Amino acid sequence: xxxxxxxxxxxxxxxxxxxxxxxxxxxxxxxxxxxxxxxxxxxxxxxxxxxxxxxxxxxxxxxxxxxxxxxxxxxxxxxxxxxxxxxxxxxxxxxxxxxxxxxxxxxxxxxxxxxxxxxxxxxxxxxxxxxxxxxxxxxxxxxxxxxxxxxxxxxxxxxxxxxxxxxxxxxxxxxxxxxxxxxxxxxxxxxxxxxxxxxxxxxxxxxxxxxxxxxxxxxxxxxxxxxxxxxxxxxxxxxxxxxxxxxxxxxxxxxxxxxxxxxxxxxxxxxxxxxxxxxxxxxxxxxx
Amino acid sequence: xxxxxxxxxxxxxxxxxxxxxxxxxxxxxxxxxxxxxxxxxxxxxxxxxxxxxxxxxxxxxxxxxxxxxxxxxxxxxxxxxxxxxxxxxxxxxxxxxxxxxxx
Numbered sequence: 388x389x390x391x392x393x394x395x396x397x398x399x400x401x402x403x404x405x406x407x408x409x410x411x412x413x414x415x416x417x418x419x420x421x422x423x424x425x426x427x428x429x430x431x432x433x434x435x436x437x438x439x440x441x442x443x444x445x446x447x448x449x450x451x452x453x454x455x456x457x458x459x460x461x462x463x464x465x466x467x468x469x470x471x472x473x474x475x476x477x478x479x480x481x482x483x484x485x486x487x488x489x490x491x492x493x494x495x496x497x498x499x500x501x502x503x504x505x506x507x508x509x510x511x512x513x514x515x516x517x518x519x520x521x522x523x524x525x526x527x528x529x530x531x532x533x534x535x536x537x538x539x540x541x542x543x544x545x546x547x548x549x550x551x552x553x554x555x556x557x558x559x560x561x562x563x564x565x566x567x568x569x570x571x572x573x574x575x576x577x578x579x580x581x582x583x584x585x586x587x588x589x590x591x592x593x594x595x596x597x598x599x600x601x602x603x604x605x606x607x608x609x610x611x612x613x614x615x616x617x618x619x620x621x622x623x624x625x626x627x628x629x630x631x632x633x634x635x636x637x638x639x640x641x642x643x644x645x646x647x648x649x650x651x652x653x654x655x656x657x658x659x660x661x662x663x664x665x666x667x668x669x670x671x672x673x674x675x
Numbered sequence: 676x677x678x679x680x681x682x683x684x685x686x687x688x689x690x691x692x693x694x695x696x697x698x699x700x701x702x703x704x705x706x707x708x709x710x711x712x713x714x715x716x717x718x719x720x721x722x723x724x725x726x727x728x729x730x731x732x733x734x735x736x737x738x739x740x741x742x743x744x745x746x747x748x749x750x751x752x753x754x755x756x757x758x759x760x761x762x763x764x765x766x767x768x769x770x771x772x773x774x775x776x777x778x
Contacts, residue, residue, distance in 0.1 A: 448743040450681050451698045531742070532700070624742030
């Protein structure tokens with residue numbers, strides 16, 4: 388018999404080592420917003436990271452969380468022993484996942500609220516599966532040792548909208564109200580530094596140390612609030628959602644951190660997502 | 676038990692491109708938790724890839740490899756429909772075996 392199998396090349400790609408711990412610490416302590424450095428310096432660093440991300444997008448560990456989330460979605464769980472697949476309506480009908488993510492936030496009559504994906508999923512876990520809200524709210528965001536179930540579920544649901552166009556139903560009156568509120572919140576200045584989101588994200592070419600800050604008030608850049616989220620964070624190696632991003636930016640703004648899944652955060656997500664309407668969503672991403 | 680791997684095996688010309696995503700904490704044993712206690716080392720120490728039951732790759736891995744690692748291999752002599760089996764074993768004795776079909 389022919390022994391023709393040969394290993395041509397062995398390549399182990401290691402994620403995480405790329406990012407120094409310093410990057411994470413920088414964002415934690417960053418308060419001052421610097422003007423952009425010379426375009427050349429900025430572009431070199433950004434280009435390197437973009438190259439790395441391109442390679443990684445093809446084998447993004449976010450897929451592991453998508454798989455986990457799918458399993459959670461299909462399985463009968465919780466005190467009510469219900470599967471989300473048989474009970475949860477993400478806006479397109481019970482159990483319909485494909486395309487749901489890019490059409491949220493939207494208004495849900497059964498809850499009487501405009502909800503983003505994470506808020507809706509947690510609502511379903513509480514209402515349909517009977518999970519304890521208190522428990523779910525205690526540790527809402529991932530860390531090195533722990534991934535909350537809603538995070539995996541959001542990643543699964545987001546993955547089911549890969550390559551679809553963002554289409555928040557902005558003409559719906561409730562959504563419109565919440566959108567307007569989000570726009571207000573975005574420019575609302577307060578706190579010890581008198582910062583608003585717009586202080587850091589309302590002008591072109593700003594950065595904090597090495598992090599470029601998207602101008603989220605601009606239609607063309609609003610997509611950056613959406614693309615790549617939920618994202619696998621290479622520093623530390625865990626999955627984070629847009630809810631986390633909002634929460635962490637409130638912290639950077641030196642505001643009190645909002646309650647998990649608050650109206651305020653939904654309003655911001657409605658504003659930012661609707662501004663990105665029409666763009667194609669590439670699915671769960673990778674963040675430094 | 677550990678979560679399943681994600682395995683993709685695709686023919687590209689006469690070479691089979693195998694991508695494996697593993698779900699693992701890959702603790703180095705050097706990190707401290709918030710109470711200042713050392714987090715014990717917990718890492719994948721060996722892995723192997725079989726093609727139709729015959730081992731084509733095997734190796735040892737250590738703590739320099741990141742959490743949730745990605746491995747990429749190129750293998751000659753495979754064809755669509757072949758079965759790829761990946762095994763790993765970690766330093767605590769936990770292990771996992773998952774399969775995929777070459778497409």
